[in-house]
Amino acid sequence: MCGIALLQSTVFMLQALCKPFLAILNSYLMSMLRTPNPRLPIWPRVPMFRIMILLILVCIxxxxIGLT
Known part of the structure; x- marks a missing residue:
């Protein structure tokens, strides 16, 4: 019983640590899609790059949603 409680508290702690990081990554990728980056002039024009970012956003x- 003690092992299960320890596992549950570890999972809860990891979720609490991951949620802010995922939210920041989510907003960064969204802003990257909205505004072209002058330092990477080629990347925003590549459709595959945009599709990859959208897939990452869906996963994040x-x-x-699963962490709430």
Whole structure:
């Protein structure tokens, strides 16, 4: 019983630590899609790059929904 409680508290702690990081990463990627980055002039024009960012955003948002 003690092992299960320890595992649950560890999972809860990891969720609490990951949630702010995922939220920051989510907002960073969203802003990256909205405004072209002058330091990376080629990347925003590549459709595959935009698709990859959108897929990462979907994964992050589904994890954030699961963590609430």
């Amino acid at each position: 948002n589904s994890m954030l």
